[in-house]
Amino acid sequence: MNELEKKIKAKIPGEDTGIEIKRSLCAICSPGCHCGLDCYVKDGQLLKVEGTLEHPYNRGKLCTKGAANRNYIYREDRIRTPLKRVGPRGEGKFEPISWDEAYGIIAEKLAAVKEKYSPHSVAFFSGYCKWYRPILHRFCYTFGSVNFGTDDSTCFKSMDIANSLTTGAPGGPNIPNTNTFLGWNYGGYYSNHLSVGPVRALKERGGKVIIIDVRYSPAAKNFADIFLQIRPGTDGALALGMGKLIIDNGWADMDYIEKHTYGFDEYKELVQNYPLDKVCEITGLNPDDVFEATKLYATNGPACTNFSASALTHRVNGLQTHRAIICLGALTGNFDRPGGNVPSFASYIHKRGGFTTREMEFREEKRPFDQLRIGETRFPTWDEYCDEFQAMDLLRQIEEGRPYPVKAIVGFGMNAKMFPETDKLVKAFDKLDFFVDADMFMTYTAKYADIVLPSCSSLERGEMKAYEGGYLAFTKPAIPPLYESKSDVDMLCELARVMDLDDDLLKAGYEACCDWMIEGNGVTVADLKASDLPVKIQTAKPVVPGAYLEKGCRTPTGKIEFYSKAIAAYDPKYGLNPLPDYVDPLFDENDPETKEKYPFHMIAGIRIPNTIHSRVHEVPWLRSLRPDPLCEINQDDAKNLGINDGDPVEVSSPYGTVRLKAMITAKLQPGVLAMAHGYTEANANVLVGRDHLDPYSGYPGFKSLRCSIRKY
Amino acid sequence: MKHVFTFDPDRCCACSACMIACTDQNDINLKAGEKCFRKTYDTEVAFKEGGIYCAYLSTACMHCEDAPCIAACPVGCISKDADTGFTIYDNTNCVGCKSCAMACPFGAPRYNTEDGKMVKCDGCYIRIKNGMKPACVRACSFGALDCLTEEEYRNSGSDKACNVLIDQANLRKKEALGRWR
Numbered sequence: 001m002n003e004l005e006k007k008i009k010a011k012i013p014g015e016d017t018g019i020e021i022k023r024s025l026c027a028i029c030s031p032g033c034h035c036g037l038d039c040y041v042k043d044g045q046l047l048k049v050e051g052t053l054e055h056p057y058n059r060g061k062l063c064t065k066g067a068a069n070r071n072y073i074y075r076e077d078r079i080r081t082p083l084k085r086v087g088p089r090g091e092g093k094f095e096p097i098s099w100d101e102a103y104g105i106i107a108e109k110l111a112a113v114k115e116k117y118s119p120h121s122v123a124f125f126s127g128y129c130k131w132y133r134p135i136l137h138r139f140c141y142t143f144g145s146v147n148f149g150t151d152d153s154t155c156f157k158s159m160d161i162a163n164s165l166t167t168g169a170p171g172g173p174n175i176p177n178t179n180t181f182l183g184w185n186y187g188g189y190y191s192n193h194l195s196v197g198p199v200r201a202l203k204e205r206g207g208k209v210i211i212i213d214v215r216y217s218p219a220a221k222n223f224a225d226i227f228l229q230i231r232p233g234t235d236g237a238l239a240l241g242m243g244k245l246i247i248d249n250g251w252a253d254m255d256y257i258e259k260h261t262y263g264f265d266e267y268k269e270l271v272q273n274y275p276l277d278k279v280c281e282i283t284g285l286n287p288d289d290v291f292e293a294t295k296l297y298a299t300n301g302p303a304c305t306n307f308s309a310s311a312l313t314h315r316v317n318g319l320q321t322h323r324a325i326i327c328l329g330a331l332t333g334n335f336d337r338p339g340g341n342v343p344s345f346a347s348y349i350h351k352r353g354g355f356t357t358r359e360m361e362f363r364e365e366k367r368p369f370d371q372l373r374i375g376e377t378r379f380p381t382w383d384e385y386c387d388e389f390q391a392m393d394l395l396r397q398i399e400e401g402r403p404y405p406v407k408a409i410v411g412f413g414m415n416a417k418m419f420p421e422t423d424k425l426v427k428a429f430d431k432l433d434f435f436v437d438a439d440m441f442m443t444y445t446a447k448y449a450d451i452v453l454p455s456c457s458s459l460e461r462g463e464m465k466a467y468e469g470g471y472l473a474f475t476k477p478a479i480p481p482l483y484e485s486k487s488d489v490d491m492l493c494e495l496a497r498v499m500d501l502d503d504d505l506l507k508a509g510y511e512a513c514c515d516w517m518i519e520g521n522g523v524t525v526a527d528l529k530a531s532d533l534p535v536k537i538q539t540a541k542p543v544v545p546g547a548y549l550e551k552g553c554r555t556p557t558g559k560i561e562f563y564s565k566a567i568a569a570y571d572p573k574y575g576l577n578p579l580p581d582y583v584d585p586l587f588d589e590n591d592p593e594t595k596e597k598y599p600f601h602m603i604a605g606i607r608i609p610n611t612i613h614s615r616v617h618e619v620p621w622l623r624s625l626r627p628d629p630l631c632e633i634n635q636d637d638a639k640n641l642g643i644n645d646g647d648p649v650e651v652s653s654p655y656g657t658v659r660l661k662a663m664i665t666a667k668l669q670p671g672v673l674a675m676a677h678g679y680t681e682a683n684a685n686v687l688v689g690r691d692h693l694d695p696y697s698g699y700p701g702f703k704s705l706r707c708s709i710r711k712y
Numbered sequence: 713m714k715h716v717f718t719f720d721p722d723r724c725c726a727c728s729a730c731m732i733a734c735t736d737q738n739d740i741n742l743k744a745g746e747k748c749f750r751k752t753y754d755t756e757v758a759f760k761e762g763g764i765y766c767a768y769l770s771t772a773c774m775h776c777e778d779a780p781c782i783a784a785c786p787v788g789c790i791s792k793d794a795d796t797g798f799t800i801y802d803n804t805n806c807v808g809c810k811s812c813a814m815a816c817p818f819g820a821p822r823y824n825t826e827d828g829k830m831v832k833c834d835g836c837y838i839r840i841k842n843g844m845k846p847a848c849v850r851a852c853s854f855g856a857l858d859c860l861t862e863e864e865y866r867n868s869g870s871d872k873a874c875n876v877l878i879d880q881a882n883l884r885k886k887e888a889l890g891r892w893r
Contacts, residue, residue: 001802010838011737048736050850061853067732189725193853200723200854218725221766609727621735624742625728666756666764 011040011047018042022478023052023532025465026066027129027458029612030155031349032309033194035062036533037069039459039478046070046459046479056534057467063193064609064622069459071621073482077441079454080483089429092447099484102451103498106410109434109450110143110499113408116433119144120371123394123406126150127413128615130349131463132488134359135506135513136412137387139492141366142503146373146389147406148363151418153391156350158313158697161385162322165564166580168554171329171341172352173304174545175202178339180296180303183211184235184325185311189218190607195306199223208300210293212238214603215674216667226293231284232601232672233585233704235312236321239328240582241279242294244271246331251298253333260549261330263563263579270579282582284669298332302339305329314605314703315585319381319696323564323580330560336549343548348517351466354540357517363387366503372403379698380570390698395419395690398428411437412488413455416445417614417678420688420700421655438488441618444680454485461487464514464525470540472518474528489513567696576696585704588692589654598653598706604684605677605702606632614678629682630663632674633709638664643711650712651675653705656686659712673707714797714862715840717775717849724768724856726754733851734772737836745825749773749833750848770857772848773820773833775799781832784815789830797862798835806830835859 001009004016013019022039026049036055040047049069053060065072082102087093097105113121124140124147126133133150140148163170175181175198188196196219203209203223211217211224212235220227230238246252247268257264280287297303305325312321326335334340347353375393376383382390398406409429414437419425429435429448437446438453446452460481465473481487489510496506505513511525518524521539528535552558556565568578584590586601610625611617631651633643643649645664650657651673660675660682668674677684685702692701734740734748742748750772757765779799782790787805790812792798808828813821821832836846840859844850849859860868 006838007842010836010842012838012842012844048847050733050847060850062729062851063853064727064729064732067729067736067851070736189727189854193727196854216764216766218766218768221768222722222725609725609729620742621732625731666758667766 013040019047022476024459024475024478025463025473026062026069027131027463028065028069028072028615029063030128030309031130031351031465033192034465035066035194037062037066037459041478044479046073052533054533056469056471058194061194064625065612065616068616068619068621072616072619073457073459075441075619077618078482079439079442079446079452079485081454082484083452085450085452089448090426092442094452099486102453103495105451106436106495107499110408110410113433114144117405117407118371119368120146121405122408122410123147123149123374123389124410125391125412125414127411127415127418128613129413129458131458131465132412132492133349134362134517135489135492135510137363138366138503138506138513139496139501140410141363141368142496142501142506143499144368146368146371148387149374149389149391149394151415152386152388154310154314154418154699154702156309157386158319158694158699159307159309159322161381161697162313162319162326164385164554165381165561165566166323166326166555167330167335167343167560169343169345169548171307171326171335171343173306174339174342175199175304178202178207178302178304180208180210180300182297182303182305183209183213183219183223184306185213185308186211186219186306187213187217187308187311187607190609191308208296210296214668214672215606226289226296228285228289228293229669231282231669232603233315233317233701234283234582236317236324236580236582237274237279237282238285238290239321239324240271240274240580241276241290242297242328243267243324243331244274245276245291245294246298246328247271249295249298251295252331256333257331260553260560262555262557262559262561262565266579267327267562270581274582297328301332301334302337303332303334304340305334307341311703313694313697313699314701316588316692316694316701316704317583317585318694318699318701320577320580320582324582327562327580330562335560336546338545340545342543342545344543348464348466348472352468353466353472353537354470354542355472355521355537357466357521358519359517362513362517374406375698379696380574380576381567381696382698384566391419392690392693392698392700395421395425395428398431407432408434409436411435411445411449413439414445415443415614416448417680417683417685420685420692421690422683422685423656424690438491440485443614453491454483455488455491456481456485460485462529463487464518464528465534467534470537470542471534472521472523472528472537473531473534474514474525476529574695585701586706589706594654594706598708599671600673600707600709601671602651602653602687602705602707603672603674603703604687604705606674608676611676611678614680617679629660629679630675631660631709632663632665632668634668634670634672635664635666637670638662641709641711643709647711649709651687651707651709653687653689653707655689658682658684658686662711673709677702713795715835715859716862716865717772717835717846718858718860718865719770720856721767721769723854724752724770725854726752726768726770727853728752729851729853730770730848730857733847734833737847741825747822749820749822749831770848771818773799773835774818775835780815780817781812781821784811786811793835793837796835796837796840798837799832800834800837801830801832803829803831
């Protein structure tokens with residue numbers, strides 16, 4: 001091999017090798033992330049990826065999943081053309097059709113449902129990836145349907161509602177200025193890799209870290225000064241117990257409470273019900289550990305708290321648990337101060353850039369008001385704080401047809417495995433007149449669709465993206481779209497033309513829509529496209545701690561509400577509590593018979609390094625890291641049940657059964673089982689009952705449910 | 713300039729981004745049964761007195777100074793790169809005898825399933841010569857893996873070079889955090 005051949009083999013970019021680095025972004029995980037990507041490209045082929053060093057968000061870093069982008073986009077089962085189903089739903093038999101034919105069928109079928117029933121009988125639903133949501137949302141409203149729904153029905157939003165009810169604003173941990181990091185459910189390494197650096201920096205400058213988790217995680221090992229291995233779902237009781245300790249020991253910031261909070265007296269009365277011994281009985285923790293952790297948090301401030309998107313709210317007591325944790329920041333004056341939890345608001349698709357776009361106005365100006373959304377009136381806090389239908393009621397409404405029938409679904413990356421009792425939902429698809437789904441791959445869900453549209457990946461398209469620190473980007477394709485695949489937004493805008501929707505902006509295309517949304521920020525899409533990196537927006541303002549409280553909270557009282565006036569205003573028939581009281585995470589599964597038959601506490605949905613929901617289970621490189629779905633079980637429990645590492649096991653709940661392999665560990669406590677979710681052959685969510693839901697948000701108790709396990 | 717790999721087990725979580733990057737860089741054909749040159753371990757070591765130590769590790773060719781694989785190869789495929797000091801190879805003449813693998817205490821050399829010839833981690837020495845870090849190092853988000861010049865390594869005072877990693881995993885007593893019941 002000569003020197004040039006060696007360089008080509010080593011994929012060294014340069015004129016001599018013909019390898020060029022093109023900038024894009026990784027859109028495998030949630031839009032809260034989306035790291036900058038260096039794509040090594042030669043002759044339109046992607047050769048490898050790396051994180052972009054100059055990117056203001058990820059500074060060169062990529063996670064395990066992101067590093068596998070080449071294998072992800074070149075998966076063999078990429079959908080190549082639009083497809084029309086020719087076999088029964090779910091079988092996976094399709095025939096290729098042209099884009100024109102696909103658009104024609106979709107237009108005709110949706111018009112028929114609209115005509116026969118109403119526009120609301122068409123539900124629009126988005127799973128991952130979420131980048132096209134403003135366009136789909138507006139499309140749904142222009143079409144005339146109130147029913148726009150997304151995976152927000154089970155992700156992030158419950159925490160967001162709890163924030164809205166309590167402080168009126170989301171408040172991220174300000175780790176660079178903190179002294180103590182309360183890593184409540186903090187995993188970091190496998191779920192938010194960019195958060196690990198700041199926590200390490202905190203440790204290196206002498207700061208303290210408390211980790212509260214059901215598993216002894218790498219974060220607990222590498223960072224924890226105090227580690228509380230809590231029983232699943234009992235975090236709310238711990239938070240209330242900590243609140244009592246803070247008040248009883250005089251650690252509360254009474255000036256702050258006086259000035260900025262509402263309902264302290266009622267809260268103080270509530271926490272009297274949570275003395276340390278009772279809290280430890282509920283949580284399984286050692287009283288000295290709880291005392292020391294509380295003292296450290298309350299007296300070694302400023303202290304900030306990790307709020308994970310869904311780990312705590314995937315319990316039927318989740319929303320109130322999160323509220324109880326926020327209350328600790330209010331007690332100690334750590335909300336909205338440097339080194340505490342500092343509020344900031346999203347600029348565009350969940351990203352907080354410090355500037356405003358017209359993302360919400362973009363859909364609001366087309367919103368219909370003439371019908372209740374799916375699930376509306378069932379979960380009052382959801383109804384008030386979310387702009388979407390609560391999809392946890394979709395199965396019921398398809399089955400029952402009440403209060404009106406759902407007869408068509410327009411899905412983009414729809415994932416039925418996200419739903420409890422997945423098997424029942426896909427069966428209910430038979431009641432639909434029409435189901436179209438767009439996706440990159442022939443997924444479990446897409447197999448049930450009548451028409452499947454091939455989406456391209458983030459590397460094959462251009463998209464607008466906001467980033468922290470005042471940045472906005474508009475990427476350019478690193479490689480051309482594979483096969484006949486298209487960008488999701490192009491499909492929607494083209495379909496708007498075919499269906500002749502009354503919406504000139506949508507018909508004008510994605511870039512025109514983006515220009516409309518960012519107007520007033522002094523940049524245009526053309527300006528953004530001129531740069532290979534995110535562009536600093538001149539209208540962006542840095543977050544100033546304290547400014548939010550100064551202005552008054554976005555809550556009914558303008559203060560941080562221990563006692564939620566919004567919850568107090570709901571009809572008493574819902575039985576909701578304005579105070580963040582604790583209820584058992586298995587309260588609906590605690591009858592003696594169920595308890596005896598299903599003695600284990602299952603966490604159906606844990607983070608492992610090589611997966612993100614069901615997104616990458618079929619990516620060969622990532623799958624090779626853990627080829628089999630595994631159920632983690634404590635070593636003593638396994639011994640008692642005669643289960644060895646790698647044994648085939650059957651895990652059952654009152655709702656269903658999955659078969660997978662046992663992974664024996666000491667990182668979990670006895671009585672607890674844990675498995676990653678999203679596998680088709682071992683779908684955790686068939687174990688979850690459709691009504692095992694948080695009455696406030698409608699969120700399923702994915703991470704707290706009863707199960708049994710046996711060798712088979 | 714001679715280079716060394718370093719590894720800090722207190723920063724690793726066995727996320728395996730290093731393995732994916734190695735696979736991407738070296739076009740490892742997993743489907744054909746090939747394996748990448750790096751491997752991670754997520755291992756629980758039980759203490760005699762109770763409790764566990766969770767070992768998160770990442771290993772590949774150690775690029776030994778006195779590499780036994782070099783002498784073991786009957787046809788001289790393996791050599792030291794003069795610049796980086798890494799153990800590199802040219803498998804044109806490889807006869808697939810596996811002597812190198814048997815000589816290696818870490819089992820680093822592997823065999824291509826298609827042609828039966830030896831392949832191994834070459835430390836991404838061509839990348840280093842072009843001012844880049846090895847692919848696995850570049851992919852480590854947590855600073856567990858690094859590749860330094862000998863001078864940088866000496867100046868860093870690091871005692872965490874890869875060749876002491878096995879010692880650390882097995883011998884270094886570490887107090888488990890939290891209480892184990």
